Amino acid sequence: MATLCTCDFGLGNSGTPNCFPIANVTNNLIIVPTYDSSGARNYIDTTATLDSTYFTARINDTDTSTRWYPLPAMKNIEDVRAEAITESFNDGTSVKIQQGARTFTGVMIKESPVLVGKIANYACTKISAFVVDIDGNIIGNGEEADKLYPLEIDNESWDAIYIKSTDTAVSKIQLNYTYDRNEDDGNLRMILASEMSQDVRDLKGLIDVNVVADTITTTGFNLTATFDYGSQVNPLAFEGSVLADWTLYNETTTSSVTITSVTEGAAGVYAFVIPTQTSADVMTLSLSKNRFEMADYKITIP
């Protein structure tokens, strides 16, 4: 952005305190939609208690327009601002027109191509990023008091590339993007790790769960639950789920169904026992479990 000059003030004072926090190199990014569904910018309320409850709520937010999407740890970070754009004149002088763009490059080591497919789609909407440094501080835009905004990304520049293993290098996902031109380095601020009771370097994003029901009867069904990850023959199983994670709703009678039991047999294969339902009734099965997300699943009673 261009520097806005005002004519009726002196220079900004250039003294600095003896000791102040400095951000370290990036550990990982937390991607956040820039705007929520009402059109308001997402931010961290820095007056809130920043504990595990706060961060768990952000990651498991059912509203995808305010949810946080932490990415895995990154290496080989390059986060540099290009030289300013200037106009040169015949007498050898130049005039600064605007500051150069700040570009970011980093790699995530030994991650699945599945993740590339998921994060490449982030370019479809306006996104921003909180930067978590290796000390666990959160870096963002502190242009307003009591708020830390994520740094806005030029989503048209967002590019995630899968780099295959070679004889001498492991597979990786390379992420490249440019910050929005309105992001001013002078607004960079931090929430210190010591100001949060949760280590934000440990935050993990949600994992998609896919389910297929079979052996459906009026009193139950078997459900096979897997992740997008794993082999084409054997996707990884969603294991360890319990009764409290599931809810069942009869769409035909518009009433909740109290599930009698959910017991896991083979890994990721759950036997659901339910009160006797009427043939042709349509049921909706929902999952509510931290760190996982499943689209509501329809089951028709035979």
Added chain:
Amino acid sequence: MDLEKYFNKEAIAEMSFKEFKETYTGSKVLSTLKIDIKDAFKQLGGKISKTSKSED
């Protein structure tokens, strides 16, 4: 109780032991928890009828 992570106690209490046994015999959860099917039924509030030996 671990059993209540998998079973709805109120719903099981409405079942007969015969129904419970037919439904959950061979359940991996019960073998993992190392619990006898009759004990599981009792712990979940099920009532075993003394008059119906066939249920045992």
